[in-house]
Amino acid sequence: MNMLKIVAVPMHKEGRKFVAIFAVIALCLALVWEPLFWLGAGVTVWCYYFFRDPVRIVPQQEGLVVSPADGIVSLVEDVVPPKDLGLGDDPVKRVSVFMNVFNCHVNRAPIAGNVTHIVYSHGKFLNASLDKASEHNERNSLTIESPDGVRIGVVQIAGLVARRIVCFVSEGDAIEVGHRFGLIRFGSRLDIYLPKGVAPLVSVGQTAVAGETILADLANPNTQRGGIAE
Incomplete structure (x- = not known):
């Protein structure tokens, strides 16, 4: 999967606070042990991906x-x-x-x-x-x-x-x-x-x-x- 396509997709506003929380946790983990930071960073990226809100081409035919x-x-x-x-x-x-x-x-x-x-x-x-x-x-x-x-x-x-x-x-x-x-x-x-x-x-x-x-x-x-x- 092209990672650029993932990060380029806009995120729904409902996900902002969750991404922020995971990002803060990842930074805190970095102070404990560096490998834990990368684990937290991965979860943060996944959270962003979960709340993605891509543009969709909606059919306009009646019915x-x-x-x-x-x-x-x-x-x-x-x-x-x-x-x-x-x-x-x-x-x-x-x-x-x-x-x-x-x-x-x-x-x-x-x-x-x-x-x-x-x-x-x-x-x-x-x-x-x-x-x-x-x-x-x-x-x-x-x-x-x-x-x-x-x-x-x-x-x-x-x-x-x-x-x-x-x-x-x-x-x-x-x-x-x-x-x-x-x-x-x-x-x-x-x-x-x-x-x-x-x-x-x-x-x-x-x-x-x-x-x-x-x-x-x-x-x-x-x-x-x-x-x-x-």
Whole structure:
């Protein structure tokens, strides 16, 4: 990996204090033993890398649902959406994107619209890749309604290492597709609940890029794309 590309990527402001803390610790370690300084310096660089906030090229075609997170598509299944989202009791497609500690953790809006619901729930810190994490883990649920009335649910879920869910928007806010709406510190997962009858365009194991990877096409809801790992 080109280190210049890493250090040239801007860092989100949420990471400034963490990088500063790690940098101070690294300097203190230098007074104890020089090899410890280099260990601290490496952790400081990793922290900067974790909070990177790269520019993304967001598709502008009407009706596209983009991934809200970087990571691996860990689940694609039919489930009843959480009551916090207000999406009804009928099963819909849920796409889960798991973020490890090396992924970019800035979350982006999957569609343009108004934020109609935000519900924060305290919970456990189970492995975010597990299916039961959707119900038992600490999480923040958002519902976004497009101008034509289509509603999509997005749930930020904390994981084993994640201990802080950050949301930048409030109920009633208007948000554009691909715009930053939140961040989860140090490994986690996002669940996306598609409208009923809309098929996903991604498969389990696929790498997703926030703001760029297309999860579904609302204009062609029955179009489905599968994949085979090779």
